[in-house]
Amino acid sequence: MRARLLFALAGVAALPSCISPSVLEAEKRAIESPALQLEWTQAAASQLEGLFESVELQGEMAEVVWRIEYHFSRDGSYSGAALVLQGARPEFQTLSGRWRLEEGRLLLDDAAPALALAAPGHLRIQSEQGSLTLRSVSLR
């Protein structure tokens, strides 16, 4: 009987060493953008079709642009909306036009060509003003 009790106590004492600690390291507390883990390749036109929403904005424009959404249609038309800081509050801008992809560069109307990269479920557009990472979203 005494031997069993000692065994049980030993088991309880050894329990913490069996359960690994689940403390989050200080370096991992910050949320990393999932887009950082993706592998990017030159985008094909088929990868642009559909609805996208921004997940990351980097560069000069990110100071005032809060969010961007694009819908690219197969017929070459597109529509977009951007939440832009206008004075003291954000306001939406919308636009529509034509898009085409030439040698990995996206052309929206008369805007300068921008590098278009694709990753599973994601699209990245890089221009002089910054980099925009979008994720594909499904219509509900």
Place this chain on the structure above:
Amino acid sequence: MRSKAFLWAGWLALGLIFVTSAAALAVVKDRVTVVVSPSDGTREGEKLTASVSLLSEDLRLMQADLRALSERTGTALQGLSDEFDRSAQSQADSLQKEAVALREAIAALDRRVTALAGAESQARLAEAVQQIGAGLKDALATRSEREAALAKSLEALQREAQERAELARLDAPASGSSAAEPLPERGSSPPALPVTSGKRFLTFQLPSQSFDLEKAQRFVILESASRVGFDAKSTLHDFSGACTKVRGELKACLGRPEEDCEGEIFAEAAALQTGLDDRDLEMRKHLDTAQHPNIRFEWLGFEPKSIEARGSKFAGDAKGKLTIRGVSREFVIPVQVSTDASHRLSISGQAKVRLPDYGVPVPSKLGLISMDEEVQIWLELRARWAGAAEPREAARAR
């Protein structure tokens, strides 16, 4: 001027003549000596008498000559003087006449110039009045056109605002309050149009914004990129709890963070996760999340400790009030603050909290597995710039 010069020259000549005459008389007087002495003989006496007579005659002649000379000189001088006088008088008269004529000519010219000037200025004035009249007419026409254009713009803006308000009213949830702003009254100033920088990003117009380090700016916590949590120790094992449902807003002057720094950060208590569902359920009970859904930090001030790059990287103590389970206590948490090129804030910090201070029961299982009453809470916040902050007085008034 010339007449005066002649007058003076005349008087000088007269003076010289008189002086010369006097000198000659003096010389002659000294040389003529009349000696009367007793005669020794008749012959000699006769000779002497004859000589004296001759001399006397000579003297008389000389005196007569001198008198005549004097008279002639006087006459000549008088004539000369008279001539000078006449000449001077005539010159003066002629000069006076010339002066009078000149004065009359000047007066006539003046009258003519005045008459001419009057006529010209009147003509010019009339022309100027005509031009001003034409200008005023044009200005009034332009003003009328502008007023008409402004009225049209104002009407269009009011229509647009009305449509937006209507749309907002239709889109707004039934329970929520309308976000639409009141319509501007007729006659009030139209809303300020956004100032654009001329730059575009993928054809969206980028407004012209300027981030001022020396003024308080607003920052909105990015929920998708922020996380708060705690590290706890227990006899069984150490663990962390974290929550990504973080929201809030900060106001900070990055150039002078000690002066104007405040805000509120909320973390949803029920969203804290430790990785074990049973433990999470237990934790929510201890935190009484049903009654106190939020853990709140009211940021009231900042005390800088070190500045690595002014306005973009610094560290210090964030001071304020921490509320857990409805209990508020003074709280200081050391934080590191940095900004990126887009003026997005990163705030990292950690501090220890005694759970009993906030009325949170310390979990314990059968007295064998117990948790430390002190936990380390931490925050990793990302905040986006949301424009310049209102001055404190205006915010209070609002």
